[in-house]
Amino acid sequence: MDLTTLTYTFVGATFALYIGIAFWARASTTGEFYVAGKGIHPVANGMATAADWMSAASFISMAGLIAFNGYGASVFLMGWTGGYVLLALLLAPYLRKFGKFTVPEFIGERYYSRTARIVAVVCLILASITYVIGQMKGIGVAFSRFLETDYDTGLYIGMGIVFIYSVMGGMKGITYTQIAQYCVLIFAYTVPAVFISLNITGNPIPQLGILSTMADGNTYMMDKLNLVVSELGFNEYTTQILGSKLNMFAYTLTLMIGTAGLPHVIIRFFTVPKVKDARSTAGWALVFIAILYTTAPAVGSMARLNLMNTIQTGPVGEVTANIEYEKRPSWFKNWEQTGLLKFEDKNGDGRIQYYNDKNEDFAAKAESYGWKGNEMVKVDRDIMVLANPEIAQLPNWVIALVVAGGLAAALSTAAGLLLAIASSISHDLLKGIFKPDITESQELMAGRVAMAGAIAMAGYFGLHPPDFAAGTVAIAFGLAASSIFPALMMGIFNKKVNRTGAIAGMITGISITMLYVFQHKGIMFIPGTSFLGDMPANWFFTISPNAFGCVGALANFAVAIGVSKVTAAPPEHIQHLVEDIRVPSGANAAVEH
Amino acid sequence: MREFYACHFRLEIWPLGELIMNKNEYWKENLRLVSILLAIWFAVSFLFGIILVEELNMIRVGGVGLGFWFAQQGSIYTFLVLIFVYTKKMNALDRKHNVHED
Secondary structure: OOHHHHHHHHHHHHHHHHHHHHHHOOOOOHHHHHOOOOOOOHHHHHHHHHHHHOOHHHHHHHHHHHHHHHHHHHHHHHHHHHHHHHHHHHHHHHHHHHOOOOHHHHHHHHOOOHHHHHHHHHHHHHHHHHHHHHHHHHHHHHHHHHOOOOHHHHHHHHHHHHHHHHHHOOHHHHHHHHHHHHHHHHHHHHHHHHHHHHHHHOOOOHHHHOOOEOOOOOOEHHHHHHHHHHHOOOOOOOOOOOOOHHHHHHHHHHHHHHHOOOHHHHHHHHOOOOHHHHHHHHHHHHHHHHHHHHHHHHHHHHHHHHHHHHHEOOOOOOHHHEOEHHHOOHHHHHHHHHOOEEOOOOOOOOEOOOOOOOOHHHHHHHHHOOOOOOOOOEEOHHHHHHHHHHHOOOOHHHHHHHHHHHHHHHHHHHHHHHHHHHHHHHHHHHHHHHOOOOOHHHHHHHHHHHHHHHHHHHHHHHOOOOOOHHHHHHHHHHHHHHHHHHHHHHHHHOOOOOHHHHHHHHHHHHHHHHHHHHHHHOHHHOOOOOOOOOOHHHOHHHOOHHHOHHHHHHHHHHHHHHHHHHOOOOOHHHHHHHHHHOOOOOOOOOOOO | OHHHHHHHHHHHHOOHHHHHHHHHHHHHHHHHHHHHHHHHHHHHHHHHHHHOHHHHHOOEEOOEEHHHHHHHHHHHHHHHHHHHHHHHHHHHHHHHOOOOOO
């Protein structure tokens, strides 16, 4: 079978599976729509949480960022796993004990205030929508490659599928589907990694492959990669940093606390049977996530090595060492079609020169070879994982599998997020505040309309994403980190933080983060409206906008505690509520409202 | 509401002082455990992976520096161990202070 037929078969079969499961387990009551009834086993829940969590950003985008940023991309690896430690130790068991549907519900009750609940809903929606924009970028990339169209068309088709998919199910459908999606995506991610690791280093375990020597010779694989990239003027792979050390510190911290503040992940912990299970669910989720995250450094580094070797086939400077454009491999042509890979023959020699022309020393040398600038004018980072098996010349079924896996990752997260948005609008805003007498079916309808609205909005921004998928997602984490996480944590660990303090804190945190992002990336991400360009020179202590959430979070903590000190302490019954949340005994059965 | 009544019921059958002591002790031990685990969490990621990365890179594991390895592999493995240690210790603590479920 040729590649196109195979891809259609794989994608078709996996989709049929998800839709079949969603139909079989479709939600009939509001309770089932938001949380999957009682009693999902921690291992199963951990797997579903992992699928929910690992989105297009993890599957499609992250290894690409690792490939081009080397050590600098460690912030994503540590940030998106370390957050689970915070979640397990500081939030999950207590939120389970509290036992409600949504995050704003907790904030509303703990801070005995409707205003607090509304502020939490707004923060949550801002973070979730930004997150969905990131997913849309990934979905656009995956669909455009899969259907062999340009990026925009791929995005429109992807939006349609996400809509049908998430509006039909609810949490219950999603949980079982997500277990299936996890299996597809992890298989799709690790199989090519094993093949490539075996090809390059002779070691089938990718985690060990990156520590091994090349299959042909005694050089270590990472030393070889360092040599290959620095010969073409790029930064050395294992030591290049992302901005500055402080930026890396802030970036990692932001992603960690953002992880523990994102509603679609927290909501999972409401569905486990017991407080005990909330603790272990976080652990199991991280086990399943770690399989992908510890493989990603191998995927990234080996993809980079293969990419460089495909274009620069021999010693730098020799005319015949650069591949002829006419003889470019088929993956190159396929990706040119999507517009995400672009070549421009600047010196008119019919060969491809790919090097770092921003490196002055090397650019001078390149001129002496007759090179007139880097000719790979666009290499979108987000294509690396999908292109990787083709670059490594793996069999067609592996390539088809990776496309199916990428779509699974993007869809599962988009669905989980849309559900969080839907529940906060229909359950928190409508039923909780504005129209308490709404019927169940009206509430469900409102939730579905909210989902459709969110998809349309995210799709619109997806046409001009503010960054690569993982970068956009990082902004979402910054927003969650600066608003939701501090409010939740103080709600449990500090009895004295009161209504006024929490509200002031959340508003301060998210405003600081949003203003900083907007001033550098454009108001509502619209290009050209940023009043301080996205330049490192204008950054506050070298911290990039994507990494700024932790500064917002610090401000949130400081303001909330400060304001609480000078205003009236929370009433007695709230202090008792906090004491009660802190011990597992007396927990209700999993939500059954 | 159910929790509220359950709590009152317990207060009546158990000596009040003992319960409060229990809860305070339990919370203190919990905080101690969490602080230790978070100190390790900070060390393997921020300290080994970012702040001291150059120094640790002097030590090589296979083809990479130890700092690089912590940033891209070691920290993740440690996080896993931390969560499972926490789960085990907390479940034991629940029983010791008689605040476990059921």
